Amino acid sequence: MAATSHTFKIPQSVLVVIHTPALEVLLIKRADADDFWQSITGSKDSLEESFVETARREVMEETGIDCSPSSLLALQLQDWDLENVYEIYPRWRHRYAYGVTHNTEHLFGLQVSAGTPVHLSPREHTAYQWLPWREAAAICFSPSNAEACLLLPRFAANSRC
Template identity: 50%
Template sequence: MAYKKPESALVVLFDEHHRVLLLQRMDDASFWQSVTGALEDGEMPIETAYREVAEETGIDAKALGLSITNHAKQNQYVIRERWRHRYPPGTLHNTEHVFSLQVSSKTPITLTEHLQYEWVSKDEALARLWSPSNKEAVSLFVPSKA
């Protein structure tokens, strides 16, 4: 098994109603998150963001003419103990690059890596998300309803 690089992209998707797309993990049904994934060798964080959105939701943002916003924000967090075996031995921290993408709520979602998805209010997303950095990204980068 090839180890994951301890550097990832987090992409918060929200719709025209300022609802946040939450994805339920297959390996931990209590864990809801935004799109996220590790950078591959030679890949820039923005490339990872586009790739992961397509892989996890079926949304080809480039083909739809949508631009992912790079918030030029990086987080560093401790990798959950249950996932550390995926990284090189002794790796404890991950660096996360934060992005967001607004899509129409009518855009079809095709899941490949998650159990289910839900469009929820910003407040509900903040209550349900497990990751503190994911909560912060939703709080900072998803507009509040007018």
């Protein structure tokens, strides 16, 4: 009988606040949680993957927006050089190795033009909306995501768009 292997999530992730120059924030609704609105999030695929690589991959996977190094948006992905450490919600701890209770989340912003098309991964998300930054912060389920939305004006002033 062959041994089965289970790959656990790495407790290092990114949060990417996608926004327009007018500070409208893209929020997406999780497929596995009612009324759970969030920015783009996701864990590293490997310990060797950098946070910026994770951010680029997650943005593409979750929205279809390309901010890879060869894309027109490559320079719009801004590392906010901030990290949050938070307790993983009990409902999702089974995804991590036994005993892992906290995650380190690295923050980024991505400025896009108003009207940028969004193509959700239906397996992960069911809806999206663009909201002014304060309204976005008010409906984010995650406190760290809400805080990131409230920090947006400070970081957007440094965007290159």
